[in-house]
Amino acid sequence: MxxxxxxxxxxxxxxxxxxxxxxxxxxxxxxxxxxxxxxxxxxxxxxxxxxxxxxxxxxxxxxxxxxxxxxxxxxxxxxxxxxxxxxxxxxxxxxxxxxxxxxxxxxxxxxxxxxxxxxxSFEDSTTEESSPKKAEVKGLKKLLLVDDDIDIYTIVNKYLNDKFEIDYVSNAVQAIEDCKLEDYDLIICDYKMPVMNGQEFALYLRQGSSKNKETPMIFLTAFSPKLFNQKSIWEEVFFMDKPIQKKKLQYYAKCALQSSYIKEKAS
Structure with missing residues:
Protein backbone atom coordinates (compact mmCIF):
# COMPACT_ATOMS: atom_id res chain seq x y z
CA MET A 1 0.00 0.00 0.00
CA SER A 121 -33.09 -11.63 7.66
CA PHE A 122 -34.76 -8.59 9.20
CA GLU A 123 -38.54 -8.81 9.44
CA ASP A 124 -40.73 -6.22 11.06
CA SER A 125 -44.13 -6.91 12.52
CA THR A 126 -46.81 -4.79 10.87
CA THR A 127 -48.85 -4.96 14.07
CA GLU A 128 -46.11 -3.68 16.37
CA GLU A 129 -47.21 -0.73 18.43
CA SER A 130 -45.48 2.41 17.22
CA SER A 131 -46.24 4.57 20.21
CA PRO A 132 -43.52 6.86 21.52
CA LYS A 133 -40.70 5.12 23.32
CA LYS A 134 -37.60 6.96 24.41
CA ALA A 135 -34.53 4.80 23.71
CA GLU A 136 -32.09 7.41 24.84
CA VAL A 137 -31.10 7.10 28.47
CA LYS A 138 -33.31 9.20 30.70
CA GLY A 139 -31.56 11.49 33.12
CA LEU A 140 -27.85 11.65 33.78
CA LYS A 141 -25.66 8.56 33.44
CA LYS A 142 -22.89 7.71 35.87
CA LEU A 143 -19.27 8.35 34.91
CA LEU A 144 -16.12 7.59 36.90
CA LEU A 145 -13.07 9.70 36.04
CA VAL A 146 -9.70 8.40 37.26
CA ASP A 147 -6.81 10.82 36.76
CA ASP A 148 -4.19 12.35 39.03
CA ASP A 149 -4.47 15.68 37.19
CA ILE A 150 -7.34 17.80 38.52
CA ASP A 151 -7.26 19.87 35.32
CA ILE A 152 -8.49 16.80 33.42
CA TYR A 153 -11.54 16.70 35.65
CA THR A 154 -12.24 20.34 34.83
CA ILE A 155 -12.08 19.58 31.10
CA VAL A 156 -14.15 16.38 31.21
CA ASN A 157 -16.77 17.99 33.42
CA LYS A 158 -17.05 20.91 31.02
CA TYR A 159 -17.54 18.64 28.00
CA LEU A 160 -19.76 15.93 29.48
CA ASN A 161 -21.68 17.32 32.45
CA ASP A 162 -24.89 17.61 30.41
CA LYS A 163 -24.95 13.81 29.95
CA PHE A 164 -23.17 12.42 33.01
CA GLU A 165 -23.02 12.70 36.76
CA ILE A 166 -19.25 12.56 37.27
CA ASP A 167 -17.42 10.93 40.18
CA TYR A 168 -13.75 11.92 40.31
CA VAL A 169 -10.86 10.10 42.01
CA SER A 170 -7.14 10.73 41.61
CA ASN A 171 -5.88 7.12 41.64
CA ALA A 172 -6.89 3.63 40.58
CA VAL A 173 -6.85 2.21 44.12
CA GLN A 174 -9.66 4.55 45.14
CA ALA A 175 -11.40 3.84 41.84
CA ILE A 176 -11.46 0.12 42.67
CA GLU A 177 -13.23 0.87 45.92
CA ASP A 178 -15.78 3.07 44.15
CA CYS A 179 -16.37 0.35 41.54
CA LYS A 180 -17.36 -2.06 44.31
CA LEU A 181 -20.18 0.26 45.33
CA GLU A 182 -21.36 1.95 42.14
CA ASP A 183 -22.45 0.61 38.77
CA TYR A 184 -21.00 3.06 36.22
CA ASP A 185 -22.04 3.58 32.61
CA LEU A 186 -18.58 4.81 31.58
CA ILE A 187 -15.10 4.96 33.09
CA ILE A 188 -12.51 7.45 31.83
CA CYS A 189 -9.03 6.60 33.02
CA ASP A 190 -5.54 8.00 32.62
CA TYR A 191 -2.91 5.45 31.63
CA LYS A 192 0.07 6.80 33.56
CA MET A 193 -0.74 7.07 37.26
CA PRO A 194 1.11 6.38 40.51
CA VAL A 195 0.65 3.09 42.45
CA MET A 196 -1.45 1.39 39.76
CA ASN A 197 -1.49 2.39 36.09
CA GLY A 198 -4.52 2.45 33.84
CA GLN A 199 -4.20 -0.96 32.24
CA GLU A 200 -3.56 -2.64 35.60
CA PHE A 201 -6.82 -1.06 36.75
CA ALA A 202 -8.58 -2.31 33.60
CA LEU A 203 -7.18 -5.81 34.15
CA TYR A 204 -8.48 -5.80 37.72
CA LEU A 205 -11.98 -4.84 36.57
CA ARG A 206 -12.18 -7.25 33.63
CA GLN A 207 -10.88 -10.29 35.50
CA GLY A 208 -12.59 -9.61 38.82
CA SER A 209 -16.18 -9.72 40.02
CA SER A 210 -16.74 -5.97 40.08
CA LYS A 211 -20.08 -4.45 39.12
CA ASN A 212 -18.07 -2.72 36.39
CA LYS A 213 -16.54 -5.82 34.82
CA GLU A 214 -17.97 -4.90 31.41
CA THR A 215 -18.26 -1.13 31.76
CA PRO A 216 -16.99 0.73 28.65
CA MET A 217 -13.76 2.65 29.23
CA ILE A 218 -11.91 5.52 27.59
CA PHE A 219 -8.13 5.48 28.08
CA LEU A 220 -6.37 8.84 28.10
CA THR A 221 -2.69 8.85 27.22
CA ALA A 222 -0.04 11.20 25.88
CA PHE A 223 2.07 8.37 24.44
CA SER A 224 1.76 4.85 22.97
CA PRO A 225 2.06 2.42 25.89
CA LYS A 226 2.92 -1.26 25.63
CA LEU A 227 -0.33 -3.07 26.35
CA PHE A 228 -1.21 -6.42 27.90
CA ASN A 229 -1.98 -9.12 25.33
CA GLN A 230 -5.25 -10.36 26.84
CA LYS A 231 -7.94 -9.40 24.32
CA SER A 232 -10.69 -9.57 26.93
CA ILE A 233 -9.22 -6.53 28.68
CA TRP A 234 -9.68 -4.29 25.67
CA GLU A 235 -13.30 -5.05 24.80
CA GLU A 236 -15.33 -1.84 25.02
CA VAL A 237 -12.15 0.22 25.50
CA PHE A 238 -11.42 3.35 23.46
CA PHE A 239 -8.03 5.05 23.31
CA MET A 240 -7.83 8.81 23.18
CA ASP A 241 -4.76 10.98 22.90
CA LYS A 242 -4.10 13.96 25.11
CA PRO A 243 -4.78 16.84 24.87
CA ILE A 244 -8.48 15.97 25.00
CA GLN A 245 -10.54 16.92 21.95
CA LYS A 246 -14.12 17.85 22.80
CA LYS A 247 -15.76 16.31 19.74
CA LYS A 248 -13.91 13.02 20.04
CA LEU A 249 -14.60 12.71 23.77
CA GLN A 250 -18.30 13.34 23.24
CA TYR A 251 -18.32 10.86 20.35
CA TYR A 252 -16.80 8.06 22.43
CA ALA A 253 -19.17 8.82 25.28
CA LYS A 254 -22.12 8.45 22.90
CA CYS A 255 -20.74 5.11 21.70
CA ALA A 256 -20.51 3.93 25.30
CA LEU A 257 -24.14 4.84 25.97
CA GLN A 258 -25.20 3.12 22.78
CA SER A 259 -23.27 -0.03 23.67
CA SER A 260 -24.83 -0.13 27.14
CA TYR A 261 -28.31 0.27 25.68
CA ILE A 262 -27.83 -2.61 23.23
CA LYS A 263 -26.54 -4.89 25.99
CA GLU A 264 -29.56 -4.06 28.15
CA LYS A 265 -31.86 -4.95 25.27
CA ALA A 266 -30.05 -8.26 24.72
CA SER A 267 -30.13 -9.30 28.38
Missing part, protein backbone atom coordinates in the same frame (compact mmCIF):
# COMPACT_ATOMS: atom_id res chain seq x y z
CA UNK A 2 1.58 3.26 -1.12
CA UNK A 3 1.65 6.48 0.88
CA UNK A 4 -1.16 8.11 -1.12
CA UNK A 5 -3.51 5.19 -0.52
CA UNK A 6 -2.73 5.18 3.20
CA UNK A 7 -3.46 8.91 3.46
CA UNK A 8 -6.73 8.45 1.53
CA UNK A 9 -7.86 5.65 3.82
CA UNK A 10 -6.95 7.55 6.97
CA UNK A 11 -8.74 10.67 5.75
CA UNK A 12 -11.80 8.59 4.86
CA UNK A 13 -11.81 7.00 8.31
CA UNK A 14 -12.05 10.47 9.85
CA UNK A 15 -15.00 11.30 7.59
CA UNK A 16 -16.71 8.00 8.41
CA UNK A 17 -16.20 8.65 12.11
CA UNK A 18 -17.78 12.11 11.84
CA UNK A 19 -20.75 10.86 9.81
CA UNK A 20 -21.36 7.96 12.18
CA UNK A 21 -21.13 10.29 15.17
CA UNK A 22 -23.84 12.47 13.64
CA UNK A 23 -25.99 9.40 12.97
CA UNK A 24 -25.65 8.12 16.54
CA UNK A 25 -26.44 11.58 17.87
CA UNK A 26 -29.56 11.72 15.69
CA UNK A 27 -30.73 8.28 16.83
CA UNK A 28 -30.19 9.01 20.50
CA UNK A 29 -31.77 12.46 20.35
CA UNK A 30 -35.12 11.37 18.90
CA UNK A 31 -37.92 9.01 19.79
CA UNK A 32 -37.97 6.21 17.24
CA UNK A 33 -41.39 7.11 15.81
CA UNK A 34 -40.08 10.61 14.95
CA UNK A 35 -37.06 9.47 12.93
CA UNK A 36 -36.92 10.74 9.35
CA UNK A 37 -36.17 7.98 6.82
CA UNK A 38 -34.69 10.52 4.41
CA UNK A 39 -32.25 11.69 7.09
CA UNK A 40 -31.26 8.09 7.81
CA UNK A 41 -30.86 7.34 4.11
CA UNK A 42 -28.57 10.33 3.58
CA UNK A 43 -26.33 9.16 6.41
CA UNK A 44 -26.22 5.60 5.06
CA UNK A 45 -25.56 6.82 1.53
CA UNK A 46 -22.64 8.96 2.72
CA UNK A 47 -21.16 6.09 4.74
CA UNK A 48 -21.49 3.72 1.81
CA UNK A 49 -19.98 6.10 -0.73
CA UNK A 50 -16.98 7.07 1.38
CA UNK A 51 -16.20 3.51 2.45
CA UNK A 52 -16.47 2.26 -1.11
CA UNK A 53 -14.13 4.99 -2.39
CA UNK A 54 -11.46 3.91 0.11
CA UNK A 55 -11.98 0.16 -0.54
CA UNK A 56 -13.45 -0.55 2.88
CA UNK A 57 -15.54 -3.12 1.08
CA UNK A 58 -17.18 -4.91 4.01
CA UNK A 59 -18.46 -1.60 5.42
CA UNK A 60 -19.67 -0.49 1.98
CA UNK A 61 -21.45 -3.81 1.36
CA UNK A 62 -23.37 -3.97 4.61
CA UNK A 63 -24.26 -0.27 4.43
CA UNK A 64 -25.60 -0.81 0.92
CA UNK A 65 -27.89 -3.50 2.38
CA UNK A 66 -29.10 -1.09 5.04
CA UNK A 67 -29.64 1.55 2.37
CA UNK A 68 -31.85 -0.88 0.41
CA UNK A 69 -33.81 -1.67 3.56
CA UNK A 70 -34.43 2.03 4.16
CA UNK A 71 -35.58 2.53 0.56
CA UNK A 72 -37.98 -0.43 0.76
CA UNK A 73 -39.35 0.85 4.02
CA UNK A 74 -39.95 4.30 2.56
CA UNK A 75 -41.54 2.89 -0.61
CA UNK A 76 -43.92 0.69 1.38
CA UNK A 77 -44.80 3.58 3.74
CA UNK A 78 -44.07 1.50 6.83
CA UNK A 79 -44.01 3.28 10.15
CA UNK A 80 -40.82 3.36 12.20
CA UNK A 81 -40.80 0.70 14.92
CA UNK A 82 -38.65 -0.03 17.95
CA UNK A 83 -37.41 -3.23 16.28
CA UNK A 84 -36.10 -1.30 13.29
CA UNK A 85 -34.64 1.31 15.62
CA UNK A 86 -32.72 -1.45 17.42
CA UNK A 87 -31.35 -2.66 14.08
CA UNK A 88 -30.05 0.85 13.38
CA UNK A 89 -28.33 0.92 16.77
CA UNK A 90 -26.79 -2.50 16.12
CA UNK A 91 -25.54 -1.33 12.73
CA UNK A 92 -24.00 1.79 14.29
CA UNK A 93 -22.22 -0.24 16.96
CA UNK A 94 -20.72 -2.65 14.42
CA UNK A 95 -19.53 0.11 12.11
CA UNK A 96 -18.05 2.05 15.02
CA UNK A 97 -16.15 -1.07 16.07
CA UNK A 98 -14.91 -1.56 12.49
CA UNK A 99 -13.64 2.01 12.35
CA UNK A 100 -11.72 1.45 15.59
CA UNK A 101 -10.16 -1.72 14.15
CA UNK A 102 -9.12 0.07 10.98
CA UNK A 103 -7.58 2.92 12.94
CA UNK A 104 -5.33 0.31 14.53
CA UNK A 105 -4.53 -1.47 11.26
CA UNK A 106 -5.56 0.25 8.03
CA UNK A 107 -5.06 -2.97 6.03
CA UNK A 108 -7.69 -4.96 7.93
CA UNK A 109 -10.95 -6.11 6.38
CA UNK A 110 -13.47 -6.04 9.26
CA UNK A 111 -15.77 -9.06 9.43
CA UNK A 112 -19.35 -7.84 9.28
CA UNK A 113 -21.01 -11.15 8.32
CA UNK A 114 -23.11 -11.24 11.49
CA UNK A 115 -24.47 -7.76 10.84
CA UNK A 116 -25.06 -8.61 7.20
CA UNK A 117 -27.12 -11.64 8.20
CA UNK A 118 -29.17 -9.56 10.64
CA UNK A 119 -30.03 -7.03 7.95
CA UNK A 120 -30.78 -9.71 5.33
Missing amino acids: DEFEIELKQSTLNELEDTLSDLIDYLQSNEFHLLDLDELFRAAHSLKGNSKAADFDSIAKVTHQLEDLLINRKDSSKEMTSKFYDLLLTYSEHIQSSIEQLKGDISLMPNLDELQNQIE
Whole structure:
Protein backbone atom coordinates (compact mmCIF):
# COMPACT_ATOMS: atom_id res chain seq x y z
CA MET A 1 0.00 0.00 0.00
CA ASP A 2 1.58 3.26 -1.12
CA GLU A 3 1.65 6.48 0.88
CA PHE A 4 -1.16 8.11 -1.12
CA GLU A 5 -3.51 5.19 -0.52
CA ILE A 6 -2.73 5.18 3.20
CA GLU A 7 -3.46 8.91 3.46
CA LEU A 8 -6.73 8.45 1.53
CA LYS A 9 -7.86 5.65 3.82
CA GLN A 10 -6.95 7.55 6.97
CA SER A 11 -8.74 10.67 5.75
CA THR A 12 -11.80 8.59 4.86
CA LEU A 13 -11.81 7.00 8.31
CA ASN A 14 -12.05 10.47 9.85
CA GLU A 15 -15.00 11.30 7.59
CA LEU A 16 -16.71 8.00 8.41
CA GLU A 17 -16.20 8.65 12.11
CA ASP A 18 -17.78 12.11 11.84
CA THR A 19 -20.75 10.86 9.81
CA LEU A 20 -21.36 7.96 12.18
CA SER A 21 -21.13 10.29 15.17
CA ASP A 22 -23.84 12.47 13.64
CA LEU A 23 -25.99 9.40 12.97
CA ILE A 24 -25.65 8.12 16.54
CA ASP A 25 -26.44 11.58 17.87
CA TYR A 26 -29.56 11.72 15.69
CA LEU A 27 -30.73 8.28 16.83
CA GLN A 28 -30.19 9.01 20.50
CA SER A 29 -31.77 12.46 20.35
CA ASN A 30 -35.12 11.37 18.90
CA GLU A 31 -37.92 9.01 19.79
CA PHE A 32 -37.97 6.21 17.24
CA HIS A 33 -41.39 7.11 15.81
CA LEU A 34 -40.08 10.61 14.95
CA LEU A 35 -37.06 9.47 12.93
CA ASP A 36 -36.92 10.74 9.35
CA LEU A 37 -36.17 7.98 6.82
CA ASP A 38 -34.69 10.52 4.41
CA GLU A 39 -32.25 11.69 7.09
CA LEU A 40 -31.26 8.09 7.81
CA PHE A 41 -30.86 7.34 4.11
CA ARG A 42 -28.57 10.33 3.58
CA ALA A 43 -26.33 9.16 6.41
CA ALA A 44 -26.22 5.60 5.06
CA HIS A 45 -25.56 6.82 1.53
CA SER A 46 -22.64 8.96 2.72
CA LEU A 47 -21.16 6.09 4.74
CA LYS A 48 -21.49 3.72 1.81
CA GLY A 49 -19.98 6.10 -0.73
CA ASN A 50 -16.98 7.07 1.38
CA SER A 51 -16.20 3.51 2.45
CA LYS A 52 -16.47 2.26 -1.11
CA ALA A 53 -14.13 4.99 -2.39
CA ALA A 54 -11.46 3.91 0.11
CA ASP A 55 -11.98 0.16 -0.54
CA PHE A 56 -13.45 -0.55 2.88
CA ASP A 57 -15.54 -3.12 1.08
CA SER A 58 -17.18 -4.91 4.01
CA ILE A 59 -18.46 -1.60 5.42
CA ALA A 60 -19.67 -0.49 1.98
CA LYS A 61 -21.45 -3.81 1.36
CA VAL A 62 -23.37 -3.97 4.61
CA THR A 63 -24.26 -0.27 4.43
CA HIS A 64 -25.60 -0.81 0.92
CA GLN A 65 -27.89 -3.50 2.38
CA LEU A 66 -29.10 -1.09 5.04
CA GLU A 67 -29.64 1.55 2.37
CA ASP A 68 -31.85 -0.88 0.41
CA LEU A 69 -33.81 -1.67 3.56
CA LEU A 70 -34.43 2.03 4.16
CA ILE A 71 -35.58 2.53 0.56
CA ASN A 72 -37.98 -0.43 0.76
CA ARG A 73 -39.35 0.85 4.02
CA LYS A 74 -39.95 4.30 2.56
CA ASP A 75 -41.54 2.89 -0.61
CA SER A 76 -43.92 0.69 1.38
CA SER A 77 -44.80 3.58 3.74
CA LYS A 78 -44.07 1.50 6.83
CA GLU A 79 -44.01 3.28 10.15
CA MET A 80 -40.82 3.36 12.20
CA THR A 81 -40.80 0.70 14.92
CA SER A 82 -38.65 -0.03 17.95
CA LYS A 83 -37.41 -3.23 16.28
CA PHE A 84 -36.10 -1.30 13.29
CA TYR A 85 -34.64 1.31 15.62
CA ASP A 86 -32.72 -1.45 17.42
CA LEU A 87 -31.35 -2.66 14.08
CA LEU A 88 -30.05 0.85 13.38
CA LEU A 89 -28.33 0.92 16.77
CA THR A 90 -26.79 -2.50 16.12
CA TYR A 91 -25.54 -1.33 12.73
CA SER A 92 -24.00 1.79 14.29
CA GLU A 93 -22.22 -0.24 16.96
CA HIS A 94 -20.72 -2.65 14.42
CA ILE A 95 -19.53 0.11 12.11
CA GLN A 96 -18.05 2.05 15.02
CA SER A 97 -16.15 -1.07 16.07
CA SER A 98 -14.91 -1.56 12.49
CA ILE A 99 -13.64 2.01 12.35
CA GLU A 100 -11.72 1.45 15.59
CA GLN A 101 -10.16 -1.72 14.15
CA LEU A 102 -9.12 0.07 10.98
CA LYS A 103 -7.58 2.92 12.94
CA GLY A 104 -5.33 0.31 14.53
CA ASP A 105 -4.53 -1.47 11.26
CA ILE A 106 -5.56 0.25 8.03
CA SER A 107 -5.06 -2.97 6.03
CA LEU A 108 -7.69 -4.96 7.93
CA MET A 109 -10.95 -6.11 6.38
CA PRO A 110 -13.47 -6.04 9.26
CA ASN A 111 -15.77 -9.06 9.43
CA LEU A 112 -19.35 -7.84 9.28
CA ASP A 113 -21.01 -11.15 8.32
CA GLU A 114 -23.11 -11.24 11.49
CA LEU A 115 -24.47 -7.76 10.84
CA GLN A 116 -25.06 -8.61 7.20
CA ASN A 117 -27.12 -11.64 8.20
CA GLN A 118 -29.17 -9.56 10.64
CA ILE A 119 -30.03 -7.03 7.95
CA GLU A 120 -30.78 -9.71 5.33
CA SER A 121 -33.09 -11.63 7.66
CA PHE A 122 -34.76 -8.59 9.20
CA GLU A 123 -38.54 -8.81 9.44
CA ASP A 124 -40.73 -6.22 11.06
CA SER A 125 -44.13 -6.91 12.52
CA THR A 126 -46.81 -4.79 10.87
CA THR A 127 -48.85 -4.96 14.07
CA GLU A 128 -46.11 -3.68 16.37
CA GLU A 129 -47.21 -0.73 18.43
CA SER A 130 -45.48 2.41 17.22
CA SER A 131 -46.24 4.57 20.21
CA PRO A 132 -43.52 6.86 21.52
CA LYS A 133 -40.70 5.12 23.32
CA LYS A 134 -37.60 6.96 24.41
CA ALA A 135 -34.53 4.80 23.71
CA GLU A 136 -32.09 7.41 24.84
CA VAL A 137 -31.10 7.10 28.47
CA LYS A 138 -33.31 9.20 30.70
CA GLY A 139 -31.56 11.49 33.12
CA LEU A 140 -27.85 11.65 33.78
CA LYS A 141 -25.66 8.56 33.44
CA LYS A 142 -22.89 7.71 35.87
CA LEU A 143 -19.27 8.35 34.91
CA LEU A 144 -16.12 7.59 36.90
CA LEU A 145 -13.07 9.70 36.04
CA VAL A 146 -9.70 8.40 37.26
CA ASP A 147 -6.81 10.82 36.76
CA ASP A 148 -4.19 12.35 39.03
CA ASP A 149 -4.47 15.68 37.19
CA ILE A 150 -7.34 17.80 38.52
CA ASP A 151 -7.26 19.87 35.32
CA ILE A 152 -8.49 16.80 33.42
CA TYR A 153 -11.54 16.70 35.65
CA THR A 154 -12.24 20.34 34.83
CA ILE A 155 -12.08 19.58 31.10
CA VAL A 156 -14.15 16.38 31.21
CA ASN A 157 -16.77 17.99 33.42
CA LYS A 158 -17.05 20.91 31.02
CA TYR A 159 -17.54 18.64 28.00
CA LEU A 160 -19.76 15.93 29.48
CA ASN A 161 -21.68 17.32 32.45
CA ASP A 162 -24.89 17.61 30.41
CA LYS A 163 -24.95 13.81 29.95
CA PHE A 164 -23.17 12.42 33.01
CA GLU A 165 -23.02 12.70 36.76
CA ILE A 166 -19.25 12.56 37.27
CA ASP A 167 -17.42 10.93 40.18
CA TYR A 168 -13.75 11.92 40.31
CA VAL A 169 -10.86 10.10 42.01
CA SER A 170 -7.14 10.73 41.61
CA ASN A 171 -5.88 7.12 41.64
CA ALA A 172 -6.89 3.63 40.58
CA VAL A 173 -6.85 2.21 44.12
CA GLN A 174 -9.66 4.55 45.14
CA ALA A 175 -11.40 3.84 41.84
CA ILE A 176 -11.46 0.12 42.67
CA GLU A 177 -13.23 0.87 45.92
CA ASP A 178 -15.78 3.07 44.15
CA CYS A 179 -16.37 0.35 41.54
CA LYS A 180 -17.36 -2.06 44.31
CA LEU A 181 -20.18 0.26 45.33
CA GLU A 182 -21.36 1.95 42.14
CA ASP A 183 -22.45 0.61 38.77
CA TYR A 184 -21.00 3.06 36.22
CA ASP A 185 -22.04 3.58 32.61
CA LEU A 186 -18.58 4.81 31.58
CA ILE A 187 -15.10 4.96 33.09
CA ILE A 188 -12.51 7.45 31.83
CA CYS A 189 -9.03 6.60 33.02
CA ASP A 190 -5.54 8.00 32.62
CA TYR A 191 -2.91 5.45 31.63
CA LYS A 192 0.07 6.80 33.56
CA MET A 193 -0.74 7.07 37.26
CA PRO A 194 1.11 6.38 40.51
CA VAL A 195 0.65 3.09 42.45
CA MET A 196 -1.45 1.39 39.76
CA ASN A 197 -1.49 2.39 36.09
CA GLY A 198 -4.52 2.45 33.84
CA GLN A 199 -4.20 -0.96 32.24
CA GLU A 200 -3.56 -2.64 35.60
CA PHE A 201 -6.82 -1.06 36.75
CA ALA A 202 -8.58 -2.31 33.60
CA LEU A 203 -7.18 -5.81 34.15
CA TYR A 204 -8.48 -5.80 37.72
CA LEU A 205 -11.98 -4.84 36.57
CA ARG A 206 -12.18 -7.25 33.63
CA GLN A 207 -10.88 -10.29 35.50
CA GLY A 208 -12.59 -9.61 38.82
CA SER A 209 -16.18 -9.72 40.02
CA SER A 210 -16.74 -5.97 40.08
CA LYS A 211 -20.08 -4.45 39.12
CA ASN A 212 -18.07 -2.72 36.39
CA LYS A 213 -16.54 -5.82 34.82
CA GLU A 214 -17.97 -4.90 31.41
CA THR A 215 -18.26 -1.13 31.76
CA PRO A 216 -16.99 0.73 28.65
CA MET A 217 -13.76 2.65 29.23
CA ILE A 218 -11.91 5.52 27.59
CA PHE A 219 -8.13 5.48 28.08
CA LEU A 220 -6.37 8.84 28.10
CA THR A 221 -2.69 8.85 27.22
CA ALA A 222 -0.04 11.20 25.88
CA PHE A 223 2.07 8.37 24.44
CA SER A 224 1.76 4.85 22.97
CA PRO A 225 2.06 2.42 25.89
CA LYS A 226 2.92 -1.26 25.63
CA LEU A 227 -0.33 -3.07 26.35
CA PHE A 228 -1.21 -6.42 27.90
CA ASN A 229 -1.98 -9.12 25.33
CA GLN A 230 -5.25 -10.36 26.84
CA LYS A 231 -7.94 -9.40 24.32
CA SER A 232 -10.69 -9.57 26.93
CA ILE A 233 -9.22 -6.53 28.68
CA TRP A 234 -9.68 -4.29 25.67
CA GLU A 235 -13.30 -5.05 24.80
CA GLU A 236 -15.33 -1.84 25.02
CA VAL A 237 -12.15 0.22 25.50
CA PHE A 238 -11.42 3.35 23.46
CA PHE A 239 -8.03 5.05 23.31
CA MET A 240 -7.83 8.81 23.18
CA ASP A 241 -4.76 10.98 22.90
CA LYS A 242 -4.10 13.96 25.11
CA PRO A 243 -4.78 16.84 24.87
CA ILE A 244 -8.48 15.97 25.00
CA GLN A 245 -10.54 16.92 21.95
CA LYS A 246 -14.12 17.85 22.80
CA LYS A 247 -15.76 16.31 19.74
CA LYS A 248 -13.91 13.02 20.04
CA LEU A 249 -14.60 12.71 23.77
CA GLN A 250 -18.30 13.34 23.24
CA TYR A 251 -18.32 10.86 20.35
CA TYR A 252 -16.80 8.06 22.43
CA ALA A 253 -19.17 8.82 25.28
CA LYS A 254 -22.12 8.45 22.90
CA CYS A 255 -20.74 5.11 21.70
CA ALA A 256 -20.51 3.93 25.30
CA LEU A 257 -24.14 4.84 25.97
CA GLN A 258 -25.20 3.12 22.78
CA SER A 259 -23.27 -0.03 23.67
CA SER A 260 -24.83 -0.13 27.14
CA TYR A 261 -28.31 0.27 25.68
CA ILE A 262 -27.83 -2.61 23.23
CA LYS A 263 -26.54 -4.89 25.99
CA GLU A 264 -29.56 -4.06 28.15
CA LYS A 265 -31.86 -4.95 25.27
CA ALA A 266 -30.05 -8.26 24.72
CA SER A 267 -30.13 -9.30 28.38
